[in-house]
Amino acid sequence: MTRLVLIDGSSYLYRAFHALPPLSNEAGEPTGALFGVVNMLRATLNEKPDYVAFVVDAPGPTFREALDPQYKANRPPMPDELRAQLQPMCDIVQALGIRILRVPDVEADDVIGTLALDACRDGVDVTISTSDKDFAQLVRPGIALVNTMSGSRLDSEAGVIEKFGVPPERVVDLLALMGDSVDNIRGVDKCGPKTAAKWLAEYGSLDGVIANAHAIKGKIGENLRAVLERLPLNRELATIRTDLALDCRYSDLALRERDVEALRALYARYGFRQALRDLDGGAPAAPASDGARVSLRGTAAGYARAGAPAEAPPDPALAHPGTYETVLTEAQFAALLGRLHAADAFAFDTETDGLDPMRARLVGLSFAIDPGHAWYLPLAHDYAGAPAQLAAARAIDALRPLFADPGKRKIGHHGKFDLHVLRRHGIEVQGYAEDTMLESFVHNATASRHDMDSLARRYLGYQTVKYEDVAGKGARQIAFSQVSVEDATRYAAEDADVTLRLHRVLAPKLAAEPALQRVYREIEMPLVPVLARMEACGIRIDVDELRRQSADLGRRMLEAQQRATELAGRGFNLDSPKQVCALLYEELKLPALVKTPTGQPSVNEEALEAIAELHELPRLILDYRGLSKLRSTYTDKLPEMVNPDTGRVHTSYHQAGAATGRLASADPNLQNIPIRTDDGRRIRQAFVAAPGRKLVACDYSQIELRIMAHLSEDPALLRAFTSGEDIHRATAAEVFGKSIDQVSANERRAAKAINFGLMYGMSAFGLARQLGIGRGEAQDYIALYFSRYPGVRDFMERTRQQARDCGYVETVFGRRLYLENIHARNQGLRAGAERAAINAPMQGTAADIIKRAMIDIDAWLQGRQARARMLLQVHDELVFEADADFVDTLIAEAKARMAAAAELRVPLVVEAGVGDNWDQAH
Structure with a gap:
């Protein structure tokens, strides 16, 4: 089909300008907005449209200013930095062979709007490339909106209704009611999209809303009636005209031959290295035209690494729908087995009747060998009228040798779930070699999501079938075993197919970065089976003990409620923020020292802590909340999570959670049990060893501080750790100019706060609040610290500079953390990125170290699992269960292997404990 792409140049220029950092080339010319637009144009041209136009606003007023002199009157003048990029942008657009329309x-x-409808009437497929919501009024069969920056697509009435709550023909009415602060169109005060959509659904149109304005109650009704006379004008201002008498039609917008030499000169001048490589067919980029090397910092080439790796546009060859086959007969199954046996690698996915991998029943399996073709093998669809399916036991027996062959590479997405399901159905998977979730995570951990649907949109330009599309949603959602085999094939086979396609895209990205490739190959992938074994093992809990704790917490919560009633002089609900707020700030007149983002008094933990010294009630409420959280999260919930088949609790570890690489625990989360309170420690007492066994906990001592010493190479810090001194006491001695034995408890406490606080970007204000001292005194402490440990100060500054130059920081092992806000105009965002830049190398290196230790210890435990098992990982701690007579051997091996997991300039020290329960062992 003939395709027309209309690019909203003004929208993308401003969007790129505000989204990207203030970049510049070697000559100091601004390039940020230009870089964003050029990438968008290259992505558009890779889709090979038949006709294309780059449409921008002409200078001067428009007919809308004549209708309303206040239209856009509040807009500031174009920043000089952006204005300087207009002509270069036009030069590049023209050199690309794209016609510019003003x-x-x-x-x-x-x-x-005029060109889109003109082309649509002739049966041309129209894409409007924009981020402007106003264009939703034009969506209809043949006209789609694509936001090239986000990858989102709006191409149907149903899509518009889902996004805006109204069909395309009512979008202008919605905009009229809401108004637009950007364009200075005054709408109904406090009327957002939901309210506007509700009115339009009830009254049919803007005219209907106006006619029934008298019936709308409350303050919002008053606000509506106050602007009734203006609403028709709002609608006219928001309506995109489609009837202009233009001097060209869409058929005049054929793409011209590009001016390669002009493009080469422009790309070189502005430092667009990837564009240069593409222009030259992948050859190395030509030098800048003046012979000077374009510096990485502040250039568009630098931004390709600042905040996110440079991404090529999705490959159209990987974005097409696949051909999927349902395997129902012996002949089809035999053919599939033959293809799988002949293949060196295959992608696979399981479909189950639940989300708990320790309990879910296998419903079907999907496979893909080549992109675009996949099979679905249904095994347990049991709805009325379901077709006959192969016997599950027979199919599993036939597939077992394929999965057990370590030489046959298996590819999955979040494959640890599938490994669990297959293991429980009699298949132990060997050769699990690639995981696209982990490929994406290692490639760019700060990408917002690593689920398959998001990755397919990001890397393939492909919209996947959602689970809700085949199983429904909410209360009406059905189990996958009830989904029709036809729909299940479309959904499940696509999963295997898209997994394979994603691997084909992501693998070369990692291969191009050897350090990241090593993190993926040597840390993340080997860890998958380790975590699977830990999760499958689980840990015993004492259910009776937890029930006793629940009863005790409930009693104390009741006592707190009664005491709060006495203090307040009346009853109130401690769980109601509204009631607590009214009591504290309106009745008791306590100062509201912390506000919500909307400016209202807050009753969150920070707010209550701030006034806890002024009245007994805030502290009592905090204590009550702490008891309530422990009871609801642990003592009540954990007994319900005991697996009836194993009698143990099985947490799930997420590798693609924290950007620093730290593992996250969920269902249940065993990493957030408080250990500094008696109640938290009591909960750990309910985690117990099996009869005849012991729990062993091995914990790295001050690992992040040791990593700080390694990275900073500060002589005094290295000396303190190498000599085995108490690091906080040694720091206090350095800072306060005393011998170690003269350091007081308060001085050690201050040094400890500085040691840990600096790693997390603590300011003098934060240190002052933590220590209960003046801000000036806290600033003096920090200055003294840096005077005694100048290597730490230099390391922190080097790290900030690397983040600014490269857009990322690295762990000792090469894991990257991209910092999207390191060049942000907003000072708060930029400062947050700088704090993350300093902390991430330490926290990320600590995460890498304990992962390496887990892989090594797990390998040693193979063949010894009857004697000991690794159960839990909690930050810097590993928890094991071992036969009582094997404990000493386990501790010696675990400590040695943990200490050898990295070669740092200071020793890694591991402490170990043993007990009948987790609290005793910790």
Whole structure:
């Protein structure tokens, strides 16, 4: 089909300008917005449209200013930094062979609207490339909106309704009611999209809302009636014109031959290295035209690494729908087995009737060998009228040798779930070689999501079938075993197919970065079976003990409620923020020292801590909340999570959670049990060893501080750790100019706060609040610290500079953390990115070290699992269960292997404990 792409140039120029950091080339010319637009244009041209136009606003007023002199009157003038990029942008657009359209007296929106309908009437497939919500009014069969920056697509009435709550023909009415602060269109005060959509659904149109304004109650009704006379004008201002008399039609917008030499000169001048490589067919980029090397810092090439790795546009060859086959007969199954046996590698996925891998029943399996073709093998669809399926036991027996062959590479997405399911159905998977979730995570951990649907949109430009599409949602959602085999094939086979396609895209990205490839190959992938074994083992809990604790917590919560009633002089609900707020700030007149983002008094933990010294009630409420959280999260919930088949609790570890690489625990989360309170320690007492066994806990001592010493190479810090001194007492001695034996408890406490606080970016204000001292005194402490440990100060500054130059920081092992806000105009965002830059190498290196230790210890435990098992990982701690007579051997091996997991300039020290329960062992 003939395709027309209309690019909303003004929208993308401003969007790129505000989204990207203030980049510049070697000559100091600004390039940030230009870089964003050029990447968008290259992605558009890779889709090979037949016709394309780049539409921008012409200078001067438009007919809308004549209708309303206040229209866009609040907009500030274009920043000089952006204005300087207009002509280069036009030069590049023209050199690419794209026609630029500017029409006086109207906006770019109207030009786009007119051309879009003109082409649509002729049966041309129209794509409007924009991020402007106003264009939703144009969506219809043949006209789609694509936001090239986010990858989102809006191409149907149903899509518009889902996004805005109204069909396309009612979008202008919605905009009229809401108004637009950017364009200075005054709508109904406090009327957001939900309220506007509700009115339009009830009354049919803007005219209907106006006619029934008298019936709308409350303050919002008053607000509506106050602007009734203006609403028709709002609608006219928001309506995109589609009837302009233009001097061209869409058929005049054929793509011209690009001017390669002009593009080469422009790309070289502005430092667009990837664009240069593409222009030259992948050859190394030509040098800048003046012979000077374009520096990485502050250039568009630098931004390709600042905040996110440079991404090529999705490969159209990988974005097409696949051909999927349902395997129902012996002949089909035999053919599938033959293909799998002949293949060196295959992608696979399991479908189950639940999300708990320790309990879910296998419903079907999908496989893919080549992109675009996949099979679904249904095994347990049991709805009325379901087709006959192969016997599950027979199919599993036939597949077992394939999965057990370590030489046959298996590819999955979040495959640890599938490993559990298959193991429980009699298949032990060997050769699990690739995981696209982990490929994506290692490639760019700070990407917002690593689920398959998001990755397919990001890397393939492909919209996947959602689970809700085949199983429904909410209370009406059905189990996958009840999904029709036809729908299940479309959904499940696509999972295997998309997994394979994603691997084909992500593998070369990692291969191009050897350090990241090593993190993936040597840490993340080997860890998958380790975590699977830990999760499958689980840990015993004493259910009776937890029930006793629940009863005790409930009693104390009741006592707190009664005491709170006495203090307040009346009854109130301690669980109601509204009631607590009214009591503290309106009745008791306590100062509201912490506010919500909307400016209202807050009753969160920080707010209550801030006033806890002024009245007994805030502290009592905090204590009550702490008891309630322990009871609801642990003592009540954990007994319900005991697996009836194993009698143990099985947590799940997520590798693609924290950007620093730290593992996250969920269902239940065993990493957040408080250990500094008696109640938290009591909960750990309920985690117990099996009869005849002991729990063993091995914990790294001050690992992040040791990593700080290694990275900073500060002589005094290295000396303190190498000599085995108490690091906080040694720091206090350095800072306060005393011998170690003269350091007081308060001085050690201050040094400890500084040691840990600096790693997390603590300011003098934060240190002052933690120590209960003046801000000036806290600043003096920090200055003294840096004077005694200048290597730490230099390391922190080097790290900030690396983050600014490269857009990322690295762990000792090469894991990267991209910092999207390191060049942000907003000072708060930029400062947060700098704090993360300093902390991430230490926290990320600590995560890498304990993962390496887990892999090594797990390998040693193979063949000894009857004697000992690794059960839990909690931050810097590993928990084991071992036969009582094997404990000493386990501790000696675990400590040695943990200490040898990295070669640092200071020793890694591991402490170990033993007990009948976790609290005793810790």
